[in-house]
Amino acid sequence: MAGVDGQRGWRNPGAGAARAMAWCATCMWLVLAGCAHYHARPLTPEAVNAALAVHPMTTLWVRRAHLLLPSLPPLVVHKGERLTPDLAAVVAVVGDPALRALRAQEAVARAQVLAAGLLPNPVFSYGVGVPFSGTDLTRAFRVGLGLPIESWVTRAPRVKAALRHARAVNLAIAWQEWQVAARAKALTYALIMGRAERRLLSREIRALRQSVAILADGEVAGYVTLGVAGAARLALRQTEVVSLKVRQRLASLGLQLRALLGVRARAPLRLARHMAHAAPGRGCLHSAPWLQGLTRRRLDLRALREGYASQDAALRAAIAGQFPAITVGVDRARDTSDINTLGAGIAVTLPIFNHNQGAIAEARATRRALFRDYTAHLFAARVGIHRLITRLRYLRREMRRTQSAVHALAHLEALYHAALVKHRIAALTYYQLLEQLVRQRLVLLRDRALRDQLAVAVEAASGRFEWPKACVLRP
Template identity: 40%
Template sequence: MHRAVHPQRIPATRSCRVSAFRMTGAVVVALVVSACASYAPLPLDRGEGAAGVAQLVAPAADMPLPSLATHRFDPADGLDVTETAMLAVANSPALKLKRDELGVARAQAFAAGLLPDPQLSLGEDFPTHSGGGLSTAFNLGLGEDIGALLTRSSRQAAARSQAGQVNLDLLWAEWQTVAQARLLFDQVLNLRAQQARLASEQAALDQVGGHIHAALAAGNLTYDSASVGLNAAADVRKQQADNTVALHQADSDLHVLLGLASTAPLELVGAPYRVTPTPAQLQQALADLLHRRPDLLALQAGYQAQEAKLRGAVLAQFPALTLGVNSARDTSAIYTHGFSLGITLPLFDRNRGNIAIERATRQQLKDDYASRVLTTRSDMQRLAADLATLDRQHRALTVHAEQLADARRAAEQSWRHGLLDWPTWLAIRSRSLAADLDLLAVQQQQATQSIALEALLGNTDFDIATHPVSAQASTP
């Protein structure tokens, strides 16, 4: 029996076994290689920003608001306030980062829907001595994590809601970028207007400066008497310097928002953005607040994602199951086929810690949402009241500035004809300058508050019901 089996059967069996292992290994290698993703390096750039706006584009189809989507983008003749907002949406570095976050969220949603890979196990045992009818033993098993399949739907729901939240956060960031572009456009133009007014005042004071220095040199004027004129010129120079610094800051902020290099020329043309929501628009926005504001909708999506996470944590408290099938042969050449079942005994952990964490997080998100809604309603009412106050102040300052401008012009004529002393003329000029600068400051405050209120309203030209935000995950 020994001579009849071993010289012939063992080599044949070993050959079959080797062939089977080789075939199994080839299949495994083929599957792994076919599923592998390729790698390509992505070098960092220098982060210098665009050298100019001529080569930049702002596709209307990518604009988040109808008022931008219907506006023609042509930077050849300079940027008006709407083109500035369009360029900010298309080229803002901060928005590019937000869009990258959306890509990550969609990739996470895609990953959450993937089934767990089965686990393949291969083993081989060699006898320590030959003879006695012993052969090499092997075992082959295939297992799958059943617990991961049970929580897959909860993971998918959470990931989809999170992707929707990031998408809505992106839309809200685009709205805020539009508001910021409009505000910086207005600030730059307002500071330029202040600079021009101060320059004209400096030119006027230079006229009397020559008389003061000549009188001091001739001994006809003391420094005490001349201090009014000298201080007036010094005050204007200081205001010019402060205004120049503020203008540099606003211009730099606008360049960064538009993704432009600091040395890129930027020509702003046209009037600044001016809009004041009506009381009817304010009331309608308050009524539709929870259904129109992307940031509030994003918080709702985040809360739904947390609900799904809590459901998944509750499901995960049940025993984790691992199911597998196996085939084996021992050293006596006896083949066996069977299955394996792994189960986690819920004696101590039972996922209670994760359930408590997810439940507490849900409560935190709920309270955060309520706080945000309350703060938003309060801010909207406050900004509306502030705008009404600023409107009354603007009307009063306009009249006051016009009266002082008339007085300044009359005083200048009287001074030139020798009917008015120069200290009185300087005092009148100083009051007129202060009134003009106050008027420009109030105009800037009005622009700031009205742009902020429109952003809080949710942009009155936008209807989220007709511009749905997709929260579906795409395959990367």
């Protein structure tokens, strides 16, 4: 009987172990079936060109929530429509390749939120012992299931920190979108005024060429002196040099704007010559309306506040991490004498040498640094707005003086031209005055372009898309 019992003792546990192994294999298969799979995405030239391709579109809808600009109504950009500065700003936010790459960080932040909310997996253990000496012995086994509970304690602050960090990332990306929009708007204003400079110079060059041709014929006929014709040719050459520099600057500005819009380098830019609204920067200029609500409007300041809140939650998680690592579990065992036991256990890490003081100190120092970083950014934002408003105020005074100079020179040019026809003044004197008039007109146009760009910079620095009601624009 002993032999029979021994044989039974060796056979039945083996069958139970086989069933346990089959059950473990089934559980492993179910777990692996729910795992993520790898999908190749090679960085080939074809894939890169497809990502950079400008997709044809008949209508482009831009939602207000996408830009995080509550004052901007939904806009529709039709194919072939002339771009105003506001429309160029919106299209740049959608088409800029750098922004499209930056928005990929949103997925990383969402993945971090997912990772912060995950709990540790239970630990399953199985062991078997086969006796190799003695009689009337059976196989021993031990099955255990343990669960670490430390992550349960720190889960809430970790999730909060990840959520705040994700909001900070979204706001930081929105701030970059805001900067790109302001840059595109300023470039559009600069191009519009630059094209006005080019038209002015083209008119002057055509007029000077006609004068040079007429004077050249008179020089050949002998009733025009060499000095008169030479002065006209000199004025023509100098104006052509200035025109060439303006065209070069326009080409550079056009390439910058096309890069922001995400179009090819030779794509035509059809800009609206006349804005639907008056150009900014013509109304009252005071810093107070721009500073009101600055911390709510500036997306970078809001991102820094969210980052500070995220770090505060991370500090809470680090403090909660002082809780000792505890693992609780249950196990079922059988020894070689065929004695079965069912028990429970607990494992506790004793916080004697390391009670997370390093992580706590680092989290506190980081939070302190973020606090100072926020105050520094707020101070710099206020100073920047004051500086831009002051520069705009003085620029307006300069423009009034330049406008007066242009009127005076235009009146004087008419008088000099009449005197030149009657041979009462030297031709060189007239053409020098004409050149000075053209240069003053160019200065006035460039001051207008600078005024518009400074006004856009004020909008960007304050987080406003429109001028405050306290600053009513005068046409």
